[in-house]
Amino acid sequence: MNTDQLIAALSNGVEPVDPGAARRNLMLAAAAGFVAGLPLLLTLLGINPRLAQAALLPMFWVKLAFVGGLAAAGWWTVFRLSRPGAALGAPALALAAPVLVMGALALAAMLLAQADQRLALLLGSSWTVCPWRIAVLAMPAFVLMLWAVKGLAPTRLRLAGAGAGMLAGAIGALVYLLYCPEMAPPFLLVWYTLGMLLPAALGALVGPRVLRW
Amino acid sequence: MVAAQLGDSAAYAAFLRELSPLLRGFYRRRLFNLQDDIEDLVQETLLAVHNKRHTYDASQPVTSWLYAIARYKLVDLLRSRAGREALHEPLDEGHEELFTDPAPDADEARRDLGVLLQQLPDKQRLPIEYVKLQGLSVREAAQRSGLSESAVKIGVFRGLRVLAERIRGER
Known part of the structure; x- marks a missing residue:
């Protein structure tokens, strides 16, 4: 067939497409990833019985803002990575x-704490399992995000895979938040971030193969 | 493009016809030894533009969207090519080592490099001559050629890439 044909x-008879479809599909995938993580949480861990009391603490909301902020920024990044030629600077800052x-x-928490309590702030009571649990709870979102991104047009596949994985990790962390009793900023900084980076690494690994179109 | 998203087929056809020469130029500049593949790539990119037209956002310049797709398709082709051609390599290399005497090769290389360099535009040739052959710093090369320092760096990088592709193409 030549190019003119x-x-x-x-x-000939090109069908209209909805320019908002990309945004909507990616939103739906993220929301579905969160919802799909909930039954996984309930079967594996359950919900923190003291969640209602925890929600009275300001730190609970700071934690929610941290994870939620990363999820929002991650979503924005993935949205940009899924469209050819879109700039990445602003979402990277976000x-x-x-x-x-x-x-x-x-840093403030560490400086204010007494020397012998600093390690406890960092390690909490669950540092050995926290990143792995987040990564596991992220898996439904991971699959959904990769699938949604593939349906758009990522052109940098490794980066897009990593972004989708990181977003899935943040969604997994949002789910895990309903169980995890840890509140210390050093703990959240290290182990929550690591929990999000695990699926991101997985995404970077499989991205070039899985996301190809 | 916006008209295409809304389903206006006449405007869409005109848009695709406008894209074809752009894409042909884009690929011709990048594929020196694979001229036969250009039209295939143009068609494949048009198809990708069509299939992924929902990912274009009207606030974005259409060229940046288009060239990102074009680049993606190019890399995709080169990667699959590289995978396939890697299978041939061991034999080719063996032959070269068996039948060539390295000394005359070096002379030829010098002559060939001169010939190849002449084919480059000044803004690539001068940076390579100054920086790579005469060993000047980027700053000195910039002063001598009247280019900016970043233009010198870009010139070296692009020029070397072009040279590498030409050399590969002649083998």
Whole structure:
């Protein structure tokens, strides 16, 4: 087929597309990823019985803002990575912001704490399992995000895979928030971030293969 | 493009016809030894534009969207090519080592490099001559050629890439 024929075939009776579809599909995938993580949480861990009391503490909301902020910035990044030629500078800054704020809080907490309590602030009672649990709870979102991104047009596949994985990690962390009793900023900074980076690494690994179109 | 998203097929056809020469130029500049593949790539990119037209956002310049797709398709082709051609390599290399005497090769290389360099535009040739052959710093090369320092760096980088592709193409 020569190029003119191809153009005629493509343009003949071209169906309108919804320019908002990309945004909507990606939103739906993220929301579905969160919802799909809930039954996983209930079967594996359950919900923190003291969640209602925890919600009275300001730190609970700071934690929610940290994870939620990363999820929002991650979503924005993935949205940009899924469309050819879209700039990445602003979303990258947005991703760094929650980490920097939590880093400042963690530093303050460490400086204010007595020397013999600092290690406890960092390790909490669940540092050995926290990142793995977040990564596991992120898996439904991971699959959904990769699938949604593939349906758009990522052109930098490794980066897009990493972004989708990181967003899935943040969604997994949002789910885990309903169980996890840890509140210390140093703990959140290190282990929550690590929990999000695990699926991000997985995404970077499989991205070039899985996201190809 | 916006008209295409709304389903206006006449405007869409005109848009695709406008894209074809742009894409042909884009690929011709980048594929020196694979001229036969250009039209295939143009068609494949038009198809990708069509299939992914929902990912274009009207607030974005259409060229940045288009060239990102074009680049993606190019890399995709080169990668699959590289995978396939890697299978041939061991034999080719063996032959070269068996039948060539390295000394005359070096002379030829010098002559060939001169010939190849002449084919480059000044803004790539001068930076390479100054920085890579005469060993000047980027700043000195910039002063001598009248280019900016970043233009010198870009010139070296692009020029070397072009040279590498030409050399590969002649083998």
